[in-house]
Amino acid sequence: MDDFILRVEGLWKNFGGLTAVSDYHLHLPQGATFGxxxxxxxxxxxxxxxxxxxxxxxxxxxxxxGRNITSFRPDQIAALGLTRTFQNLRLFPSLSVEMNLKIGAHVHAKCGFVSTLLSLPSLFREEKVITERAQNILEVFELEDYRNELCSNLPYGLQRKLDIARSLMTEPEVLFLDEPSAGMNDQEAEELAQVVREIKERFRLTLVIVEHRMPFVMGLAEVIQVLDYGSIIASGSPEEVRNNPKVVEAYLGTGDLIA
Ligand SMILES: Nc1ncnc2c1ncn2[C@@H]1O[C@H](COP(=O)(O)OP(=O)(O)OP(=O)(O)O)[C@@H](O)[C@H]1O
Ligand SMILES: [Mg+2]
Incomplete structure (x- = not known):
């Protein structure tokens, strides 16, 4: 058995002439929070x-x-327990908060059309499980009051929270968050960091967080990798990477490291 819940070896991605990722490695222990x-x-x-x-x-x-998932489809990978959020929100604006959560569970829903006809009891059982999980997640994210609200009526900060909440409906073991605090004010980001700590404990998650907001990611992650032009230029504790001259140079002029 693999020592790491997720292991990435020598990953490359070319888009035509552009090398977007070169020789990327990741050895992610179970329960880690990685930046x-x-x-x-x-x-x-x-x-x-x-x-x-x-x-x-x-x-x-x-x-x-321990399984080689390199050629697996996204739905197969999600069903195995690895889920990610997207940098741009992918919610259904004209559906309620609760429906957005329930739709997020469909990757695990086993009832197809035929089994629906043949076995209504199992459909009801499944619906019950999904409703209970949605309820649980609404509570953790303090979104119960918005349960029947249309998603488009939610302030942006709550929509980002809902997007993360929805990703938990597939019961992931590893969760990738792509700029979860983007567009939030500092107070919303601080609250979100607290929610992330809470869900990590409660759902025993292993997390990988992409962020531009340094206090957010440095306050959560134990280990941080720094990428520049597709290559890892540094990795280590938040303190180590913050003081690494290569990192300081890569971020020069962006203002991101100043916090
Ligand atoms: N589908 C694609 N086709 C062509 N080029 C792409 C594609 N996706 C990404 N790229 C290019 O690959 C490089 C890496 O992009 P990527 O979106 O991974 O960066 P990022 O680190 O997430 O940036 P940001 O912080 O702005 O979100 C960029 O030069 C981008 O233009
Ligand atoms: Mg990006």
Missing amino acids: LIGPNGAGKTTIFNLISGVIKPTKGKIFFK
């Missing part, structure tokens, strides 16, 4: 897309819970 940072265009989202199966690598291998 992935780097200036705009460094390749962070591309790495999430590769690991979650949205795009295929040019070269390299990805192992999840």
